[in-house]
Amino acid sequence: MADVTLKNVRKSFxxxxxxxxxxxxxxxxxxxxxxxxxxxxxxxxxxxxxxxxFPSAGExxxxxxxxxxxxxxxxxIAMVFQSxxxxxxxxxxxxxxxxxxxxxxxxxxxxAAVQKAAELLQLEPLLDRKPAQLSGGQQQRVALGRALVxxxxxxxxxxxxxxxxxxxxxxxxxxxxxxxxxxxxTMVYVTHDQLEAMTMADRIAVMHGGRLQQFDTPDAVYNRPxxxxxxxxxxxxxxxxxxxxxxxxxFTRGAMTVPLDRARFxxxxxxxxxxxxxxxxxxGTGHVAATIRLVExxxxxxxxxxxxxxxxxxxxxVEAGRRLSIGQTVQITFEPDAIHLFAPEDDGARLNxxxxxxxxxxxxx
Amino acid sequence: MSLxxxxxxxxxxxxxxxxxxxxxxxxxxWMIVTSLKPQSELFRIPPTWLPETITFEHYWxxxxxxxxLRYFRNSVVLATTTTVFVVLLGTLGAYSLVRFKFRxxxxxxxxxxxxYLLPSVVLIIPLYLMMVEIGLSNTLLSLxxxxxxxxxxYALWLLRSFMEGIPEDLESxxxxxxxxRMGAFRDVILPQLLPGIISTAxxxxxxxxxxxxxxxVLVNSDSVAPLxxxxxxxxxxxxxxxxxxxxxxxxxxxxxxxxxxxxxQSYLTRGFGAGGVKG
Numbered sequence: 001m002a003d004v005t006l007k008n009v010r011k012s013f014x015x016x017x018x019x020x021x022x023x024x025x026x027x028x029x030x031x032x033x034x035x036x037x038x039x040x041x042x043x044x045x046x047x048x049x050x051x052x053x054f055p056s057a058g059e060x061x062x063x064x065x066x067x068x069x070x071x072x073x074x075x076x077i078a079m080v081f082q083s084x085x086x087x088x089x090x091x092x093x094x095x096x097x098x099x100x101x102x103x104x105x106x107x108x109x110x111x112a113a114v115q116k117a118a119e120l121l122q123l124e125p126l127l128d129r130k131p132a133q134l135s136g137g138q139q140q141r142v143a144l145g146r147a148l149v150x151x152x153x154x155x156x157x158x159x160x161x162x163x164x165x166x167x168x169x170x171x172x173x174x175x176x177x178x179x180x181x182x183x184x185x186t187m188v189y190v191t192h193d194q195l196e197a198m199t200m201a202d203r204i205a206v207m208h209g210g211r212l213q214q215f216d217t218p219d220a221v222y223n224r225p226x227x228x229x230x231x232x233x234x235x236x237x238x239x240x241x242x243x244x245x246x247x248x249x250x251f252t253r254g255a256m257t258v259p260l261d262r263a264r265f266x267x268x269x270x271x272x273x274x275x276x277x278x279x280x281x282x283x284g285t286g287h288v289a290a291t292i293r294l295v296e297x298x299x300x301x302x303x304x305x306x307x308x309x310x311x312x313x314x315x316x317x318v319e320a321g322r323r324l325s326i327g328q329t330v331q332i333t334f335e336p337d338a339i340h341l342f343a344p345e346d347d348g349a350r351l352n353x354x355x356x357x358x359x360x361x362x363x364x365x
Numbered sequence: 366m367s368l369x370x371x372x373x374x375x376x377x378x379x380x381x382x383x384x385x386x387x388x389x390x391x392x393x394x395w396m397i398v399t400s401l402k403p404q405s406e407l408f409r410i411p412p413t414w415l416p417e418t419i420t421f422e423h424y425w426x427x428x429x430x431x432x433x434l435r436y437f438r439n440s441v442v443l444a445t446t447t448t449v450f451v452v453l454l455g456t457l458g459a460y461s462l463v464r465f466k467f468r469x470x471x472x473x474x475x476x477x478x479x480x481y482l483l484p485s486v487v488l489i490i491p492l493y494l495m496m497v498e499i500g501l502s503n504t505l506l507s508l509x510x511x512x513x514x515x516x517x518x519y520a521l522w523l524l525r526s527f528m529e530g531i532p533e534d535l536e537s538x539x540x541x542x543x544x545x546r547m548g549a550f551r552d553v554i555l556p557q558l559l560p561g562i563i564s565t566a567x568x569x570x571x572x573x574x575x576x577x578x579x580x581x582v583l584v585n586s587d588s589v590a591p592l593x594x595x596x597x598x599x600x601x602x603x604x605x606x607x608x609x610x611x612x613x614x615x616x617x618x619x620x621x622x623x624x625x626x627x628x629x630q631s632y633l634t635r636g637f638g639a640g641g642v643k644g
Contacts, residue, residue, distance in 0.1 A: 071540070073545070085538035087552075102542055
């Protein structure tokens with residue numbers, strides 16, 4: 001078990017800066033997801049932790065030891081690649097045994113360790129096969145087996161589930177959570193899938209444009225997004241963001257005015273952005289008029305696309321079974337406790353003073 | 366009664382194909398037949414298609430009365446050493462061209478091919494003068510170096526396209542698993558590269574084995590001559606060509622290649638494929 005720390009890390013490729021001012025402290029035994037759209041620097045971060053890329057500036061340490069110049073093999077980490085990177089010419093057993101072989105573990109100990117890993121991952125009947133003879137899910141498990149066989153301090157996982165079909169993915173997600181609970185090792189998990197990050201991680205590092213946007217628990221990231229990017233990236237469908245003006249106790253956009261409790265916000269009068277999640281937009285009563293443009297029925301809920309009088313589009317999420325028809329004009333309300341305000345810039349910071357917004361206690365497993 | 370057109374097509378196609386095969390194979394067939402005919406039957410008109418009596422006397426004379434075996438040994442040493450050089454340098458070169466990102470990488474790769482664009486006649490005289498200057502003229506080593514220079518560019522490009530097909534993740538995984546860079550190369554890259562190495566080795570071996578011009582210019586002492594020039598100067602003079610001996614020599618020269626081809630043919634065609642895709 002080990003802490004992993006990135007201190008003020010920067011990474012440039014030529015004139016292109018992939019990462020800047022990256023500060024992340026991962027606690028021992030924690031499951032951390034690095035989440036962001038492609039090109040946000042999350043994979044580069046992971047590769048730097050692995051020692052496959054070297055930081056241009058800053059300090060990376062694992063278990064208290066600065067590892068900036070330490071070769072990948074000497075960091076006591078294991079990595080699962082998106083492509084699995086199984087050695088095609090070796091059998092499953094040889095693949096799993098390879099990290100042990102490279103560390104000079106005697107043959108009988110090696111065999112025992114491989115056996116143990118194979119049992120854990122239900123790979124025993126496959127040990128003599130070649131990777132090409134396995135299904136995607138089986139290859140995935142072999143890659144995991146190779147990672148956990150020598151019991152490293154830290155596991156690094158680079159989008160390990162992205163090549164699996166949806167059903168297998170949700171199964172493997174549960175398996176990984178279970179595995180983390182059993183091994184209790186530090187895990188760093190790169191993904192662009194917010195569902196994976198939300199369901200698996202103790203804490204999520206949301207990244208965008210080479211910068212860390214927020215590093216917090218799934219609940220905090222969802223309920224108290226640090227800025228407009230996190231607010232729009234986390235949650236499906238994503239948070240409504242309405243540009244307008246704040247003056248006194250009201251937020252105004254065109255003909256729409258929304259009363260606000262100013263004590264909840266550290267915002268000054270002027271242009272700002274109001275954020276409301278679709279589930280906090282209720283249809284039926286209220287003082288804002290909107291027209292229904294589209295109703296999508298997912299079975300257990302309806303995603304309703306609304307247009308305000310000035311054409312602004314909004315999404316609302318209501319329980320299935322409501323009778324709503326396209327073209328109908330309805331009154332809507334924004335739940336006052338669920339309103340966020342952001343500075344008007346593209347990555348504008350959240351301006352709420354609260355630490356509340358229906359906080360759910362941190363999950364631990 | 367008319368044949369269905371698909372049948373006709375098949376027949377025409379077969380006819381054309383087999384005619385081509387016959388045209389290509391005939392010299393080989395004639396070479397073998399001539400090498401087995403007794404002297405008296407050689408120039409008979411009309412020619413006999415199959416020898417009336419089969420004799421191995423030409424082979425026997427070649428092996429016992431001429432320096433054929435020495436030429437053969439020279440050729441084996443020449444082609445083998447060249448192949449080892451080319452594969453070794455080509456593999457390491459291709460690895461660095463694919464894996465390491467450095468300024469001018471593409472330019473370098475193109476420049477390497479540049480020598481390939483020049484006709485060998487242009488290079489051969491400067492090369493000869495250089496060999497004389499460094500005291501290597503008239504040695505097998507000078508030929509090995511010369512053959513290496515003209516086989517390496519192609520080998521480099523061939524191996525590069527094979528190398529590009531090996532995912533970088535494999536090597537990264539080996540590094541994370543505790544291998545050194547050399548260890549990862551040996552454990553993971555080499556086994557994946559093996560088909561590429563074999564086909565490159567074959568191309569190089571054949572190129573070096575059959576090469577004539579460099580051998581003619583760079584080496585003029587009989588003791589280090591390879592088969593191509595050795596056999597030529599031995600059996601072909603201004604007044605006479607020893608046809609039967611020449612054919613026997615040709616058969617024995619082709620034999621190693623045919624054997625190697627038979628065993629490694631599938632690798633070779635894979636090499637053609639890789640070269641074709643990457644161009």
